[in-house]
Amino acid sequence: xxxxxxxxxxxxxxxxxxxxxxxxxxxxxxxxxxxxxxxxxxxxxxxxxxxxxxxxxxxxxxxxxxxxxxxxxxxxxxxxxxxxxxxxxxxxxxxxxxxxxxxxxxxxxxxxxxx
Amino acid sequence: xxxxxxxxxxxxxxxxxxxxxxxxxxxxxxxxxxxxxxxxxxxxxxxxxxxxxxxxxxxxxxxxxxxxxxxxxxxxxxxxxxxxxxxxxxxxxxxxxxxxxxxxxxxxxx
Numbered sequence: 001x002x003x004x005x006x007x008x009x010x011x012x013x014x015x016x017x018x019x020x021x022x023x024x025x026x027x028x029x030x031x032x033x034x035x036x037x038x039x040x041x042x043x044x045x046x047x048x049x050x051x052x053x054x055x056x057x058x059x060x061x062x063x064x065x066x067x068x069x070x071x072x073x074x075x076x077x078x079x080x081x082x083x084x085x086x087x088x089x090x091x092x093x094x095x096x097x098x099x100x101x102x103x104x105x106x107x108x109x110x111x112x113x114x115x
Numbered sequence: 116x117x118x119x120x121x122x123x124x125x126x127x128x129x130x131x132x133x134x135x136x137x138x139x140x141x142x143x144x145x146x147x148x149x150x151x152x153x154x155x156x157x158x159x160x161x162x163x164x165x166x167x168x169x170x171x172x173x174x175x176x177x178x179x180x181x182x183x184x185x186x187x188x189x190x191x192x193x194x195x196x197x198x199x200x201x202x203x204x205x206x207x208x209x210x211x212x213x214x215x216x217x218x219x220x221x222x223x224x225x
Binding site: 033035040041042043044045046048050055056059091095098099100101102103104105106107108109 | 119123146147149151157158159160161164166203205207208209210211212213214215216217218
């Protein structure tokens with residue numbers, strides 16, 4: 001079946017602009033995660049959704065970052081007033097359930113470059 | 116602050132030999148442990164998961180977990196050039212998300 005998809009694959013923007021990154025999880029997966037991966041680092045957890053509500057947004061770096069999942073499927077990560085330090089690969093993952101033993105499957109990522 | 120430590124490498128191993136990748140974690144309450152492989156420019160791909168102390172084998176891969184020492188390892192037998200990648204150790208999951216190490220860059224020399 002289809003895996004996790006993310007759009008756009010690449011995004012170049014200017015400092016101060018607003019961007020939206022989209023994630024379409026594997027069909028039937030109830031849990032959705034956003035991570036950010038900087039060069040030479042492992043992915044860093046940002047936010048977790050169980051269904052439509054953000055169950056844990058403790059990883060969001062500041063209030064410029066916001067994510068929604070209005071119908072419990074597709075999610076959008078929104079970044080306001082982008083800064084050069086926001087440049088990274090933004091990864092989305094989904095899992096069938098919400099337990100700690102559930103395997104997370106990653107999408108191809110969106111490479112964000114803030115000039 | 117949960118931490119996962121890995122040697123960044125590069126770790127160079129001859130083709131056909133055993134590659135040994137190691138990881139330590141700080142949160143003694145951690146229950147789930149994952150190894151992901153990441154090729155350059157690609158997203159992480161799950162290789163193995165382990166929840167119980169001891170060894171778990173899957174083909175050429177063996178994961179080892181020692182909760183008392185807070186240590187996880189991945190062994191790759193009969194290493195192939197296609198195994199050359201960055202291997203990410205991840206701990207946790209569920210509502211807390213995964214905590215990843217920085218990854219170990221593995222190079223298999225033909």
